[in-house]
Amino acid sequence: MTTTQVTLVQIDNYGPWTTTPEPRREMDLQTLQSRLFADVAQFLGHRDAYVFFTRFDNMIAVTNGVDGAAHATLQESIGNRYPVSVSLGTAVAERPVDALEAANRRLQTAGSAQDESRTEVLAGEYLSETDRSDLQVAHFDVVNATGKYTDRLNEFDTFINIEQAYGSLMRHLREAHGALSFFVGGDNVVAVCPDLPETAFSSAVEQVEEDVDIELQVGVGQGASAHEAGFAAKHALEDCRHDGTSVELFGAPLVGD
Template sequence: MSYNEGNTVRASVVQLDAYGPWTVTPEPRRETDIQALQARLYADFADFMGYHDGYAFFNRFDNMIGIGNHVSVDEYKRFQERIRNRYPVTASIGIGEDVTPAGAIDAASEGIQSTGSAQDLSRNETVQHVQKGPDTLQPKATIAHFDIVDVTSKYTDQQSEIATQSAVWESVSVLKRVLYEEYDSAAYFVGGDNVIAICPSLDTHAFKSILEEVHQQTSITYQVGVGEGQTAHEAGDRAKHALERCRENGTRLCEYESDGQYEHYLNMESAND
């Protein structure tokens, strides 16, 4: 699949330095203390990315993902200083640029891996920038905000939380895989039954195909709002408003148009369960 190569995505991978060894030194630390530290650190990262109109994803907590075309290398270094001053750990950061979100995150991963292992005690607050896209950053973001149709009535209020979580996570896993393997997109679970995907500029047919494939594999119906913008925040805000219009109108796909209007699409038969 080809994309507009005039657009470039900048992503970051924030990885805690020697975090595994820290959790068991001088002896294994309480799990609740570790979870509390992870939550606070992620909240700081989300605030940092939000301040720069970017998006943050907790990923695996000791590894966090940022999407922000307007976050400079120097600003990431200042965030490293913030971590060092507030927490008993430090972080290294890989920054990657490419024409697709998946490519940008892959580049950021390569960058941080080139500076040493996550278990390496000698690695400390490294920053590595890998650019694979055009020399000049042309910021444009496409955000797709997915959620499951009627999850409360079909699952939350009817099944045990274990069964509900299992069904949601199974569908999220399929959705993430389809977006990554077929559309070079990066998707992240953000709580409840919501998934946010950073995508290339995909057409309506692509989003319909994504919804259809996930439904065929899991019998779960998603609805999605899609927005584009110069920043992840602008695109994401438009996607959230588009998703609300899906809920209001009973549609499965709503896209923000450049003239400020929203285009609705009633879904294919397989999504009307």
């Protein structure tokens, strides 16, 4: 069994801030959002966690191994350095989507994202050293995206193709397994999954191919932290590239390999 600790990072009262006292320059908002993401990624990355930018005003982090004190430090440091503050809700579950639901609910019950009196909520349950078990991460990539898209189409049409594959994959894994998938750049999608067998990944790849006619390959890893699981997944993806296979499970070679 795998356990995922998910933290929802939500900028407090951000909507009103973006338009008060009048609408702020879009590139200033983009700069703030991407710097905040970079800071959160650096802080959590040093602790072997992952964070995904999702909508930028809300970010989803996978924080197995990061305790409540570290979350408090992150929140304090952002409040000290940015013109906005963040709330952090954390929860633990076997299926990542259930952990996110519970983490999200902690903020939603404390008040609205646009309630100016609901700021810097720090609410959560954190895995203790003793109840930590592994989590599973899958790293998907479009087969030969450079040859099929990047070197042939204009960048916008390439982007449409990649986004279509991402949309199809994220919906399938969410609906079938409660997994959370995130576009991380280029042609790459990282999915945080429950403990899924190899067949679940081959059906996901088939499903996307049927749906949008885009070929994916995926490496799967497990580990005590998002980094450890994700790193194993990257190595498994290298095996796909090397062997021309569409699914590789790190540390669990398929029969006949």
